Amino acid sequence: MSQPESAVADSRAGDRAGGSSPSGKESLSALAERHGLRRAIARPSLPVYVRQLWDRRHFVLTYATSRNVSKYSDSALGQLWQVLTPLLNAGVYYLMFGVIMGQRKDLTNYTAFLITGVFVYGYTQRSVTGGAKSISGNLSLIRALHFPRAALPLAYTIQEFQQLAISMGVLFVIVLVTGESLTWLWLLIPFALLLQTIFNVGLSLLLARVGAFVRDMNQLLPFILRTWLYTSGVFYSIPARMKDQPEWARFLLEFNPPSVFIDLMRHLVLNSYPKDLAAHQFPHSTLPQLWLYAGFWAAVALIGGFWYFWRAEERYGRG
């Protein structure tokens, strides 16, 4: 992972000028240059790479949709599972944390609170898991066809986004049924999802490269993600839990990217949630602060992840 392979090859090709070429007159690299031939494997510049990726947008979308369609194609209920899966997920968590562990005193609508957290976290979790496998699990595709490799982690995230869109529909019904009301804040939901999607794309690009070269990542990832789940305030309210702790500790937990996106969504969807926080006087990050954090994480993840992934573009597929 230290040096781009093409750079090494470059210097070597330069060294062997006048080497054992079939013509015997000029080196093959010089011959190639004279006829304007380019190296078959060369990493395109970042702007060119972005354009190539944009040119493949139809492939990315079709690939994502196709994966979603094929996912449930051998079950009797078929595409209905796209709705049933989030519903059942919500049901299991409600049974576990709502019924068995008992309702929370400090949260009016714990069911909606919990399910919002589960869906929002699940989106990031599945994007990351998919991203980590997107290169290592598609080696035959990478070795057969030419396309910017970032198309794969991107397609996996878009696939999860399509799933999430359905989950959000389920969520809205649950939220309204459990006594929340429709507010103007709901208009901001697409923007929160957009920021989270950008964050997920960046993170899955990062893990796609890691997963491509570090095979053990796919074994380790479930544990990392489960730890992340428990620290992200999916089952509990961070402001309520951290009310007696120092300010910086609460900030650290609240600044954690999944916590940001989860809390953002809760502020937008559940009008009981900000009221609960205010009623108990829990110190917490305000909605504008949460937008700021979300924007920060989206920008950092996308730029960092994309750059990191692109740096190894020509090496994907080697093993």
Next chain:
Amino acid sequence: MAVAELTKELSQMAHPHEQAPQPDAAGAAPADAPEPGAPTVIVDDLHIVYRVYGAASAAEKGNAANALMRIVRRQGRPQMKEVHAVKGVSFVARHGDAIGIIGRNGSGKSTLLRAIAGLLPPHKGSVYTNGQPSLLGVNAALMKELTGERNIVLGCYAMGMSPTQVKERYDEIVEFSGIGEFVQFPMSTYSSGMGARLRFAIASAKVHNVLLIDEALATGDRDFKRKSQERIHQMRDEAGTVFLVAHNLDVIEETCNRVIWLHKGQIKMDGDPQTVLAAYNS
């Protein structure tokens, strides 16, 4: 085997009047080529090393205690083996060349094709190309749970076609594959011949600059073999340079004007088909 049948079929369909040109070993192009003799693919001291995972040695037995001992003794990742598939191959392919690549199983033929296509990064050395060489093969992008319709669209996009191109080519692909109303059923319900026909129809729908054909490509009934053979000829005329990997030497002799014999990852011989094939057969 179906592949062998195809190649046999190809040789039976030989056009005696279409005598392949027989240039010297440097690979001069036929006189009627638009840009005769200009190099299209230059392979310069190419080495390809594969990393293979999961190849535990017999002593390893794949149990956890042994794996731990390996790590403690710092012997590296045990399941990883490096395979040096191509060892220092150099040649120049020119416009109008149809180059056959022969060799035993495991001699690095398919690996070489993938490297020329720019799909496998060189360990050492380099491949220079004019435009983007493409491997004729789209199988990896298709999903068997999906209908033929969806797979045609998916496969075309995977090869980099635009929506308008896909629309233009769609009917032609369906017609060429000859699978009829089965196009609306999932590919998992197809017979192996039907699946192969659809895959070949999709793969060959695109115009290629430098074309790489791996033998495990087309199968199907007699009719389809003839059609696919015609399609390969047509693609060879359209493309500037064609590489063809095949075990059936008659096909190579009939189609190619130059043959490269790979042996254990190295070029054992490179020249006109008659000379190389004669040496290969002896």
